[in-house]
Amino acid sequence: MALIVQKYGGTSVGNPERIKNVAKRVAKFHAQGHKMVIVLSAMSGETNRLIALAKEISPAPSPRELDVVISTGEQVTIGLLCMALEEMGVKARSYTGGQVRILTDNAFTKARILDIDGANILRDLDAGSVVVVAGFQGVDDAGNITTLGRGGSDTTGVALAAAIKADECQIYTDVDGVYTTDPRVVPEARKLDTITFEEMLEMASLGSKVLQIRSVEFAGKYKVKLRVLSSFQEEGEGTLITVEEDKNMEQPIISGIAFNRDEAKITVLGVPDKPGIAYQILGPVADANVDVDMIIQNVGHDGTTDFSFTVNRPDYEKAIKILEGVQGHIGARAIEGDRTMAKVSIVGVGMRSHPGVASRMFRTLAEEGINIQMISTSEIKISVAIDEKYLELAVRVLHRAFGLDQA
Ligand code: ASP
Ligand code: MG
Numbered sequence: 001m002a003l004i005v006q007k008y009g010g011t012s013v014g015n016p017e018r019i020k021n022v023a024k025r026v027a028k029f030h031a032q033g034h035k036m037v038i039v040l041s042a043m044s045g046e047t048n049r050l051i052a053l054a055k056e057i058s059p060a061p062s063p064r065e066l067d068v069v070i071s072t073g074e075q076v077t078i079g080l081l082c083m084a085l086e087e088m089g090v091k092a093r094s095y096t097g098g099q100v101r102i103l104t105d106n107a108f109t110k111a112r113i114l115d116i117d118g119a120n121i122l123r124d125l126d127a128g129s130v131v132v133v134a135g136f137q138g139v140d141d142a143g144n145i146t147t148l149g150r151g152g153s154d155t156t157g158v159a160l161a162a163a164i165k166a167d168e169c170q171i172y173t174d175v176d177g178v179y180t181t182d183p184r185v186v187p188e189a190r191k192l193d194t195i196t197f198e199e200m201l202e203m204a205s206l207g208s209k210v211l212q213i214r215s216v217e218f219a220g221k222y223k224v225k226l227r228v229l230s231s232f233q234e235e236g237e238g239t240l241i242t243v244e245e246d247k248n249m250e251q252p253i254i255s256g257i258a259f260n261r262d263e264a265k266i267t268v269l270g271v272p273d274k275p276g277i278a279y280q281i282l283g284p285v286a287d288a289n290v291d292v293d294m295i296i297q298n299v300g301h302d303g304t305t306d307f308s309f310t311v312n313r314p315d316y317e318k319a320i321k322i323l324e325g326v327q328g329h330i331g332a333r334a335i336e337g338d339r340t341m342a343k344v345s346i347v348g349v350g351m352r353s354h355p356g357v358a359s360r361m362f363r364t365l366a367e368e369g370i371n372i373q374m375i376s377t378s379e380i381k382i383s384v385a386i387d388e389k390y391l392e393l394a395v396r397v398l399h400r401a402f403g404l405d406q407a
């Protein structure tokens with residue numbers, strides 16, 4: 001008998017039939033004697049619909065009122081699931097974030113969880129009920145409704161699991177686990193049985209959108225056993241996200257390949273090679289809330305140098321404008337850019353103990369004639385910026401070169 005938190009995403013509760021299917025699965029676990037806490041998203045598309053509705057009334061709605069509106073989607077699904085469970089003869093009680101008392105700060109639309117009172121939930125579980133909690137929402141200390149940012153139900157699930165010391169937090173979604181890379185790009189991509197938190201963070205932040213990043217950080221910090229599974233398959237162990245790599249197993253060097261299409265590169269040419277230049281270029285860019293990713297400063301010649309960095313493509317025009325505004329002041333010769341870049345990253349804790357990973361990556365790309373324009377590395381990741389038109393090819397050849405298509 002275990003204490004299990006299960007979180008179901010929007011597609012899993014997208015219509016009454018699917019809600020009944022969730023109820024069946026929950027009832028099965030409950031009948032096996034497990035204590036069940038269920039966290040739900042709104043029906044798929046509902047949060048978008050509510051945001052659009054708000055924007056029809058006001059182009060820039062008050063964040064407090066926006067949260068009042070967009071938190072309602074989850075209130076609908078928790079009530080419906082409890083009804084479905086009751087129909088099957090299973091006792092169930094729903095809770096909004098405020099009713100649990102999921103206390104957050106007051107940063108409306110992107111609030112952070114500060115504390116969760118598990119008392120009501122534990123009491124209901126002891127009385128034999130299934131507890132169903134609205135994801136994505138909380139309440140600040142003044143009693144205002146808050147929401148946790150898009151995809152925030154994952155974080156509710158993990159935070160609740162930590163608060164009530166659940167044995168496992170299971171995230172049910174429309175994929176059956178975490179893959180070595182996007183199967184739409186590489187059909188041979190394989191589902192991973194396990195991945196470490198660190199790797200998952202890199203994969204998630206690099207655009208593999210299975211889990212909200214914050215939920216992974218949370219699970220790592222509070223050592224919540226986290227598993228991603230499909231709600232549309234009866235069987236399957238999904239992917240377990242572990243705190244540490246399994247020392248008994250031969251680690252693969254690379255666990256996965258993440259990529260992001262929407263990158264752009266900006267180069268500031270012929271800037272004086274002197275202290276403070278990086279700050280003068282990137283300071284105004286950061287002030288405008290533009291995220292900068294990879295950065296390269298070249299070796300100087302004749303007292304000047306070139307400085308390149310990448311930004312997300314939607315920020316490209318904004319960043320170019322800012323730089324044109326400060327070009328004279330910095331003393332740069334020209335500003336150039338390329339808005340069709342992509343980033344490919346290989347991720348794996350195994351590279352800590354295996355030299356030669358970078359050279360294998362670079363050789364593989366070179367053999368296909370793919371030019372690497374920028375490189376950045378961390379302990380468990382190597383990223384390269386390349387022309388977007390080679391993205392798919394790069395992911396495919398790297399997937400093969402690192403043996404990811406083989407079990
Ligand atoms: N319903 C919210 C959203 O669509 C939260 C979630 O589903 O995780 O972002
Ligand atoms: Mg989601």
